[in-house]
Amino acid sequence: MNKTTSGSAVKLAFDEYRTFKGMASGRPIIFLHGLLGNKLNNRGTSKHLSRTLSKVVYCLDLRNHGDSPHNPNHDYPSMAQDVECFIRDHHVKQPIVIGHSMGAKVAMSLALRDAKTCSMLISVDNVPKPNTGNDVTAEISKFKKYLNVLREAFTDPRVSLKSVDSRLELVEPSQRIRTFLMSNIKKDYGSGDVYCRIPIDIIYRNINKIFEFPYQHEVFNGPCLFVRGTDSHFIQDTDEEAIQARFPHYKIEDIKAGHWIISDNPQKFRETVKRFIRENEK
Structure with missing residues (x-):
């Protein structure tokens, strides 16, 4: 299935959640997934936030992910x-814009490009600067391995869901992370064809841009929450200066989790987000 487009902005696929009774309260929420994710990753948390905060929640598929169109440009200005x-x-x-990892940088870019676009920002395990350090370099290398495995898997004319998962297991022993990655692989039960929903080559060519950050002078003065996984390396103590420079009205909350905070510790994440929204909504 070829969904490649040219030009500037693409129309994003989305799911909308209204799991509350009665009228919506306050600002809606937009939820942005991370690299190799899609709008279904945060479905459970989105339903919970919608129900408990009486808010409409939109989960978006960013370009080159999920059901959204493919485009050769994959950088933060384009995604924002x-x-x-x-x-x-x-x-x-x-x-209120919530983003995890790559989605967090899209959310930060959105706020810095035009401060009137969003009312509140929640960045989940990422910072407004290029990601550096040996641990992050290892994370980049891991994503490159995933992409290489997927590329190689689809050179096999007998490719199947099982064969893709078996190949991924060689580089990723975690069943939970493989399940996340396998959400990009689909089977057409009419034709029997197995296909990848993400444009592997486009993502691979642009992967270094995903760990950069182009906005180094703009400022967003709205309330901002930075959620940090205590077992992750994406937000260091030394990053606080960069956060304060771009987002002066910020708060950092630590959650016992790795980089995949929302799935590692969903209860704590949900309570942290709800408390922040309730404290700051006008």
Whole structure:
């Protein structure tokens, strides 16, 4: 299935959750997934936040992920522009934007490009600067391995869901992470064909851009929460200066988890997010 487009912004696929009774309360929430993720990753948390906060929650597929179109440009200005167009086209007024990892950098880019776009920012395990350090370099290398394995898997004319998972197991022993990665692999039960929903070559060519951050002078003065996994290396104590420079009204909350905070410790994450929103919503 070829979903490649050219040009600037792409129309993003999304799911909308209204699991509350009665009228919506306050600003809606936009939820942005991370690299190689999709809008279904945060479905459970989105339903919970919608029900307990009485909010509409939109989970988006970022470009080159999930059901959204493919585009050769995969950088933060392009991804932020896509979300800006979604907000405009769907008449979403100053949403609370939550993003994990790559999605966190898209959320930060969105806020810094135009401070009026969102009312509140929640960055999950990422910072407004290039990701550096040996541990992060190892994380980049891991994602490259995933992409190489997927690329090689689809050179086999007999590729199957089982064969892709078996190949991934050679580089990723965690069943939970493989299940996350396998959400990108689908089977057409009509034809029997197995296909990859993400454009592997586009992501691979742009992967270094995903760990960079282009906005180093702009400032967002709205309330911001930075959620840090205590077993992750994406937010270091030394990063606080960069956070304060771009987002002066910030708060850092530690959660016992690795980089995959939302799935590692969902209860603590949900309670942390709800408390922050309730404290800051006007």
